[in-house]
Amino acid sequence: MATPSSSFSVLLLLAAAICLILLPDSAHATPVDFQYCVDEVLYRVSVYEVDITPYPAVLKKPITFNISASTVVNIQAGEVEMEVYDGKIRLYSGTTELCKGDIHCPILPGYFDLSEVRTIMLPSGPFYTVKMTLRETGRFELTCISFKLPSRFVPLRAQ
Numbered sequence: 272m273a274t275p276s277s278s279f280s281v282l283l284l285l286a287a288a289i290c291l292i293l294l295p296d297s298a299h300a301t302p303v304d305f306q307y308c309v310d311e312v313l314y315r316v317s318v319y320e321v322d323i324t325p326y327p328a329v330l331k332k333p334i335t336f337n338i339s340a341s342t343v344v345n346i347q348a349g350e351v352e353m354e355v356y357d358g359k360i361r362l363y364s365g366t367t368e369l370c371k372g373d374i375h376c377p378i379l380p381g382y383f384d385l386s387e388v389r390t391i392m393l394p395s396g397p398f399y400t401v402k403m404t405l406r407e408t409g410r411f412e413l414t415c416i417s418f419k420l421p422s423r424f425v426p427l428r429a430q
């Protein structure tokens with residue numbers, strides 16, 4: 272006969288199984304928490320959402336960073352700088368053109384989407400911090416945000 276404690280264990284197992292089924296699929300975009308580098312009011316570009324795919328990231332493989340943002344100024348040309356920090360130590364930095372692929376410049380005031388694909392050649396770590404800066408070429412910083420980048424280890428043979 273089932274004792275109260277054994278039926279409790281069965282309930283726990285069931286609950287755990289349900290949690291596993293409901294876990295988000297890492298192939299889908301996950302909005303991440305981000306912070307502005309300084310007060311948002313100082314920036315001409317506001318960020319609404321940051322999605323990272325896959326999430327957690329797999330380092331040494333392409334990672335897609337999708338950003339939804341809006342601008343209050345025309346952006347004639349610009350660049351996207353991404354820096355990866357381990358604490359205060361900068362381990363990676365790379366800058367690409369803002370106006371490329373699906374992004375046609377000038378970007379007029381209003382909403383726009385940014386999709387950055389980066390391959391970050393770092394060993395998998397539980398957490399890095401990414402700092403992403405949008406600059407209008409040769410001019411001011413349009414926006415700057417930072418967010419945590421958890422990464423997951425994928426064994427070489429599984430790649």
Ligand SMILES: *[C@@H]1O[C@H](CO)[C@@H](O)[C@H](O)[C@H]1NC(C)=O
Pocket residue numbers: 299300322324335337373384385386
């Ligand atoms: C990221 O943005 C690109 C370009 O807009 C889009 O094709 C892709 O589906 C987006 N990825 C996710 C996971 O939202």
